[in-house]
Amino acid sequence: MNLEDEQIGILGVGSMGRALALGLCNAGFAPNKLMLCDKAQELASNTATELGARSVASSALLAEKSDTVIIAVKPGDVEAALKNVSITDPLWISIAAGLTISKLHSYLSKEARIIRAMPNTPALIGEGATSFVVGKKTKESDKAIASTIFSSVGKVWEAPSETLLDAVTGLSGSGPAYIFVLIEALADAGVREGLPREAAQLLATQTVVGAGILARESDKSPADLKDQVSSPGGTTIAGLGALEAAGLRSAIYRAVRAATLRSKELAN
Secondary structure, three states, X not given: OOOOOOOEEEEOOOXXXXXXXXXXXXXXXXXXXXXXXXXXXXXXXXXXXXXXXEEOOXXXXXXXXXXXXXXXXXXXXXXXXXXOOOOOOOEEEEOOOOOOHHHHHHXXXXXXXXXXXXXXXXXXXXXXXXXXXXXXXXXXXXXXHHHHHHHOXXXXXXXXXXXXXXXHHHHHHOHHHHHHHHHHHHHHHHHHOOOOHHHHHHHHHHHHHHHHHHHHHOOOOHHHHHHHOOXXXXXXXXXXXXXXXXXXHHHHHHHHHHHHHHHHHHHX
16 A cells, blocks of 8 residues: 555654654655654654654644554553543554553544554564554554555564464564574674674674574475474584573573563553
């Protein structure tokens, strides 16, 4: 869908709000069609100036002037941010973790068109992973708008049920932090084995990037790709054995589970 005529407002210019704003601009969205609002007005103003966008002083004004509003404030701040909003005509896309569509209706109106989404910070470089689910009052064109927005900053999956978004939060929403820890650990391990810090950081980062692209582009499963590098009695299988012995797979299960449960807690 073409967004040329769409005025997009972003409520909240924290890490995710900023990532989406930058991602949209990097994808070719006209900055002058983008409006930013944050309770820290200087932050919104400075970010808008940086991007060539505009900033407004209140969420009420943002809603009045936008066709689509992306709610990107922290879950606990959403109610206060929407308190003075009386115009609920725009399409509302919430990326506040754990905040249900039902709860958002209670802050806006029963007739508000609401989409709940969970993107992640690689949207900043056009490599985000986003899942979204539509509310009952939305139209097909609303779904197309959300899909176009998030497709411009990465890959998109429409979830068949809102209940799955907690698991999405635990996996891809929080997932970049898990990968950053992995990169850090790989680099530290390389330094421990004698590599210079700069080389270890470069090799660890590029290994994760390359493996991710290969997994995305290949028609083979991750298990098959792993087996391709695991020669019998070789170095890779020795390393994999050490990872299994240390409980890496179990630790990842627990991390995703803990983040999923936290997302459910935020909803309450």
